[in-house]
Amino acid sequence: MAGQDQVHAVLPEIQPMLATAAALPGEGYDLDWGFEVNWDGARTVAYCAGDRTVRLVSGEGEDVTRTYPELAGLGEQHGQRQAVLDGEIVVLDDRGRPDLELLRRRMGVVNPRKVARLTMDAPVHLMLFDVMYLDGRSLLPTPYRERRMLLESLDLAGPRWSTPEWSEGDVQHAWATSLHHGYEGIVGKRLASDYQPGRRSPDWIKAKHIETHDVVIGGWVEGRGDLRGLPGSLLVGVDAPDGLRFVGTVEDGLTAAERGELGEYLGALTRADSPFAGFADIPGAQWVEPRLVAEVTVSGWTTGGRLRHPTWQRLRPDLTRR
Template sequence: MASLPRTAPMLATPGRLPSAAADEQWAYEVKQDGQRAMVYAEADGTLRLLARSGADITPAYPDLAALGKALGGVRAVLDGEIVALDGQGRGDFERLQSRMGLSGSPHKAARMARLVPAHLVLFDVVFLDGASLTARPYTERRAALEGLMLDGSHWSTPAAVVGHGDSALAMTREAGLEGVVAKRLTSVYEPGVRARTWIKIRHVRTADVIVGGWVPGRGRLGGLPGAVLVGERHPGGLRYAGSVGTGWSDAERTRLAGLLDAAAVGTCPFDEDPRVAGARWVLPRLVGEVGYATRTKAGRLRHPSWHRLRPDLAPDDIG
């Protein structure tokens, strides 16, 4: 029997909701906060999980192995996201991190599977019973996926909503979820392509932060900041909040380099040294606004992006 076709995952392009006029031409799915996985299920029930990079992550998730048997002998290649659910049933990436990277430690993976169960959210099928579905439209692939009736304690096929994009986005915001992925109903599956027919819309939160350090860029960014290290004021000092490495134009990066150079200092201004390789410290007097997706339990910003300097604010004005 021929091996299942290895398929790179199709990727969504960051963007905005489709226009109201085109709303009914799109389906909306909840954007998951986990680890992307292509699932290869053989007729004998064996299952293989490959990460977006192509790495085999099957041994890291022994609690998902039974999905192969649940397919009842159907050979399939499925697309989904592995998450670790919090108490409210939402994907918690910080929890999932304790499960990632354990492919070389099967005993630890088995122990962690009991402590932090994995859950596989399925949202596409690209190969089914000997036939590739990549050239089929989203609606046909989605119907085929739902026909497999894959819902269990460790995997599920959440509903997709056609139209009502504004409502879907508002619902995810109220529920504290990351956002939605809009998929054009006619879209084919394009392996490895970041396509405009899939659009991810994240809820962006903002925070005013204090710059306490920076890391030089590489290549053409040599001498300019590749990332800034930011913190947030609290009564005891300055708590490290993360590293921000995107969001600047070349002109903004150059301007920031001058301000950082003028504020250079020899000691770390944060409560605890974040131990960032190559870090250069500055007086904590520059205030900036950053966007971010969520926070870790320790208060670190996830997916931060630089928005702008806030010369109208002094460090003592925020916190």
């Protein structure tokens, strides 16, 4: 193990570069950009030490190698070459789309027996999209287009890792393709841009496919800290043949004023039991009569029927239920 640590030590520790949420370049302005799928997973840097091992580090800097043992073969395939690779860990559904709900079952698990079971129930896949260091050479100042070509030349493809395709210059095609396949969105990267560790840069921009839905508020959970006494998250559902079906929690997008206003409304609608059909209890949940309707934006639905990345937009008093 000491020898292995020494090998790992020669590789530079590199924080992942981050994308900025912004409008994509329009047609005619996209020729200087490359486009990739926005994978909606767990950002991961893979350190291939040149001794047929790989060390995986999360975007937050935590070693997650033991959590994803099915990715060990990446080090075997890379052999004696040294590299620091950038990518995203996902769990794919039966249609080949990332499912964040399934991925969350894997995140943070280190117990060997539980990990072994989860590798069978929800195996992960590492999508590789950049290389920042290769065989003793830092590629941080190298333009993105050249880095991407170097990555493809490594021919890294295995049962649980791959180098997905990317495209140059045609933003409309990239957008339409990601929408057709049900992906979250796309990331645009300036072809001439260098790699900027730890920085959220305008040289990388991301855009999501957004849907708007009306949901019914059936409960809430008190917030923490400054939000104590106010709704920290809203428990929402949609109408289904068997009753109100729970579809997730909404936390993002609410202003302090909106939380205060909702707190007053929901306080007048308190009930003792859950209004959701066949739904298990949530710790700290305060149930309400399902009368208030809200508009939220989401990036789609999980295979489990939950909202993906719901964001509050507004209350819909015109749709209040009686």
